[in-house]
Amino acid sequence: MIYSDDFVWLHFPKCAGVKIENLFKTYYSAEKSISQDLVDPVKDPRATWHDSVSDRENRDPNFKLENRVIICSFRKLPGWLESRYSFEVQRSPQLSHNPELLLEGKFLEQGGIRNHADYYIKKYLPESILRTGRVRFIRTEHFESDFKNVFGEFVNVTIIPNAEFSKKLNVSKSAVPDDIRDRLLHSREVYEQCPDWKAVENIAYG
Numbered sequence: 622m623i624y625s626d627d628f629v630w631l632h633f634p635k636c637a638g639v640k641i642e643n644l645f646k647t648y649y650s651a652e653k654s655i656s657q658d659l660v661d662p663v664k665d666p667r668a669t670w671h672d673s674v675s676d677r678e679n680r681d682p683n684f685k686l687e688n689r690v691i692i693c694s695f696r697k698l699p700g701w702l703e704s705r706y707s708f709e710v711q712r713s714p715q716l717s718h719n720p721e722l723l724l725e726g727k728f729l730e731q732g733g734i735r736n737h738a739d740y741y742i743k744k745y746l747p748e749s750i751l752r753t754g755r756v757r758f759i760r761t762e763h764f765e766s767d768f769k770n771v772f773g774e775f776v777n778v779t780i781i782p783n784a785e786f787s788k789k790l791n792v793s794k795s796a797v798p799d800d801i802r803d804r805l806l807h808s809r810e811v812y813e814q815c816p817d818w819k820a821v822e823n824i825a826y827g
Contacts, residue, residue, distance in 0.1 A: 622657075622658050622669075622670060622671075622672050622677060623641070623642070623645050623655065623656070623657045623658070624655070624656055624689070625652075625654050625655045625656070625689075625775065626654065626689070627689060627690060627774075627775050628689055628690040628691075628692055628774075628775050629674065629686065629689045629690070629691055629692065630692040630693070630694075630759075631672075631673060631674070631691065631692065631693045631694070631745050632670055632671050632672075632694065633693055633694045633695060633741065633745050634671060634705070634741070635696070635701055635704040635705050635708060636694035636695055636696045636701065636759075636761050637694055637696075637759070637761045637764055637790075638694050639660070639790045640764070640788070640790050641694065641759065641768070642657070642660050642670070643790065644768075644781060644785060645657055647785075648780055648781055649776055652776065655776075658670035658672075673744045673745050674686050674691065674750060675744075675747075676744075688755070689755070690755045690756075690757055690774075691750055691753065691755055691756045691757070692756075692757045692758075692759060692771055692772070693745055693746060693756060693757070693758055693759070694758075694759045694761070695758045695759065695760055695761070695821070695822075695825050696760060696761035696762060697762065697822060697826070698726070698738060698811060698812060698815060698818050698819070698822060699802075699805040699806050699811065700761070700762070701738065702723045702726065702728065702738060702805060702811070703723075703795060703797045703802060703805065704793065705728055705738075706718065706720065706723055706728045706796060706797055707793040707794060707795050707796040707797065708793045709728055709729060709730055709731065710793075710796040711793050711794070711796070712731055713729070713730075713731050713732075713733075716729050716733055717729075718796070720796075720797050720798055720801045721801060722735070723797065723801060723805060723811070724801065724804060724805070724810055724811050724814070725737075725811070725814045726738040726739060726811055726814045726815040726818070737815070738815045738818050739815050739816070739817040739818055742815075742817040742818050742821055743817060746821050751821070751824070756824075757771045758771075758825040759771055759772075760825060760826070764786060765783075765786035765787075768786065
């Protein structure tokens with residue numbers, strides 16, 4: 622999480638969040654008005670940098686959302702599922718990962734827990750957040766323009782060289798078989814299994 626008195630940015634997993642973390646660490650670390658969580662699995666095994674608003678309010682009674690703008694990293698469902706699955710295969714190769722589960726919006730996480738894409742929507746973008754009307758999206762597929770448009774309201778984005786936006790970080794090689802990937806990309810069946818994601822994607826992309 623990165624936040625100031627004006628905004629809260631939510632590090633939604635597998636949506637170019639590491640890139641945003643690095644940009645802020647590199648170019649805005651001297652901004653005393655901006656707080657940025659430490660990203661370090663060893664020093665913070667709870668991964669609190671992935672907190673939702675609710676997580677942070679429960680963890681820190683002094684943290685209040687109030688009238689802050691909520692900025693959330695996001696991407697279209699097929700790309701997110703492919704990225705998440707590939708990350709989990711790389712992280713836990715000993716598990717019996719089943720790529721066909723992706724067509725239901727499901728995947729195995731570390732420890733063998735079966736999770737669902739809509740869990741992450743409920744965590745980061747519940748109705749209570751969406752109803753505020755203050756949600757802004759940094760869409761992975763439109764990263765540079767969205768970053769500049771959204772964060773440009775709060776920081777001087779012109780100090781970041783354009784070349785920084787084309788760098789790719791924390792990218793996992795795809796582990797999704799071609800036939801499953803094709804079905805993810807070219808059919809609507811997965812969206813029918815993920816109605817919450819579908820609804821938010823319609824808001825973010827129109």
